[in-house]
Amino acid sequence: MSILDALNPPQREAASTVAGPLLVLAGAGSGKTRVLTYRIAHLVRELDVAPWRILAVTFTNKAAGEMRERIEQLIGDQAEKVWIGTFHAICARLLRYEAQAFGLDPNFTIYDEDDRRALMRRLFAALNLDDKELAPRSVISQISSAKNAMIEPLRFTQEANGPRQRQIGEIYTAYETALRQNNAFDFDDLLVEVVRQFDQHKDVLARYQDRFQYILIDEYQDTNRPQYLLSQQLAGQHRNICCVGDDDQSIYQFRGADIRNILDFEQDYPEAHTVRLEQNYRSTGNILAAANAVIGHNKHRKGKELWTQADPGDRIDLVHNDTDRDEARFIIRTIQKHRDNWDFNTSEIAILYRTNAQSRPLEEELQRARLPYTIVGGIRFYERKEVKDLLAYLRLLVNPSDAVSLQRVINVPKRGIGGTTVERVQNYAREQGFTLYSTLGQLDQVPGLNARARKHLDEFYGLLKSLRQRHEEVGLEELVADVLENSGYRAMLHAENTPEAEARRQNVEQLQAFISEYAQNNEEATLTSFLEETALMTPQDDAEADAETAKGGITLMTLHSAKGLEYPLVFICGLEEKLFPTLRAIDEEAADPQAIEEERRLFYVGITRAERRLYITYARLRYTYGNLVETLPSRFLEEIPQELLKASLETRESGWTGRQRSARPGRKPANRRPDSPTRPSKPKRTTPAPEGVHYEWDEGSQPSRADFDEAIDQEDFLAVGRWVLHGTWGRGQITARQGSGAEMKLSIRFSGQTKRVAVAYAQLEPA
DNA sequence: ATACCCTTCATTTTT
């Protein structure tokens, strides 16, 4: 009798093959997490392995938390001692534990994207660079790629091609120097630094190699170069490394994930075993067949075919709408229908999309329908301005070298320290090679400061010094209260009497609550460890997000965020060329067919999230950058076999597009937002369709040029010389007209002045 | 020093 009896044969093989390297190719919904948790339970309970000698690496903090919980159910308290975490969290921990051996200051700060941008902006100023000539964004991304490829500044500069690359090399060098001066690491550094340090300190590495007798790595298809190297380093001695992944679900190559890590596993470890988990326990037969068919179009695969014992279930609904707004309305109506029929309740439903921007119409329609929902991955709690301000103060207390944080709060709340003043101090600090903070202690040396500025700077320095003193003396909660009080931040929030300020107050209070909770739950809670945790949090990890989900709402998120999740009813929307696959992937296609394949994998991930019912939608017209743009159906749609698709009965019966609108002709002034002239309300079909039948993909009624042009003809009232009414400017006469369709712009003479107006935005009515 | 207005730019994706 073994724990593993609960597994199917391949799962059991994967969980019980503990000696030597093992690659588990786990298809979507094949019980991957189950294998991982049972494997650990088996090691501890049946093979008597000490839990602290096991290392499990996951892709997200959330996955780490869930894994720990599930292991706890199998082996109890012992689960606490297993090392479980993301690569980033584990690396941050290693850097602090081994700071002394590595010659580091353990109080380093972890810079997020925001901090990184702030630092880069400052570097551009210091190096006298023009950010119009060279986009900081692009520099940051190139530096990040370089780090992920383990190329350090020196080598980057040496191998640079042309003056531009050399310049980026210089910026990279300056960026790294600044990070070190600030005693800070960015996300990429956390990984790269550990790998380098282990290379240089083999004795330290040897300790961990010896310690981690068993290593498990989840989502192996999405590991990048440094993560791969770290895995190799740590597994170097025992070689009991179990990598679990699915090459078909590799969706992070754009940010440096290297699919070769999984494809070449058997070459890296010649003695490796490979187990395939191909039985799917999640989806109905039709959904699975669609997924298999779609992914079958990719050429670069290990090869794997999922199967299921489940019934075929319903066919997949492929639904075509006029506009993105209609698409949103259709989805909401369908949800209401399913809810009213008791097919699904709202917490069982997910709406997935390619880009975050697509969430807006959905959100608006959900609100209108008063349906509960949560958007995953919006702005995370720890990125809100007031929260970051407060955290910046706290970071400064443990790491005064952190110039990014220092500059963030030096004049927040306002204390009369302006940009010019800061610049003077900064210049002096740079010239002398001092940190910004230490320069505050010797202001009399800084040239060009007036007495007032000096006084204010001195007071600020005094504030930080006294708070640092408090940090030594009091607990976390009291410290935070002191920061808020003594910095004047609380007073600032209270002075402003607006609803926004009230929201900010609440956020600050919530942060205080989190800190209290953290202090109570962790016996050895320090400010440093708290800051580390918050730095590595993602929106999905926010307690707030969890609470929202628990309320039973519909979940909205990008396809990327949906990885690893499952829902009984799934909508995938926006299946249109240039959106999904993205324009970028299409452009790159000629040079790199991999780009489209990654998009296809993303679609595959989306399809396989669905358990019982799947809707795939696309719109003929979509707002893009504020313009209404004609679209083409995604190439991926053709890859789903017709027999798996349903002639969409729902839309047929309700006939909501045609009827609703034609029933109330001209019910609104020609030009109200949702039905503006550039937004054809209901293009007439050349061949009349049966009453109530909605356009559909398989009816061959793809958007035609004629439909579009016809709609635009409605804009005759916008001819030169006509009088129109403008929402803001009142009555005016059209004096000129440029462009057509969504791009049309008018010059209109109002009483007093002439304005140029984009028809797509302006709310115009005939006057 | 601050506020507002204007222009520009962006849409992948996240640790």
Place this chain on the structure above:
DNA sequence: TGAAGGGTAT
């Protein structure tokens, strides 16, 4: 469309 940054007016 919108956010965000820069520039100009106050």
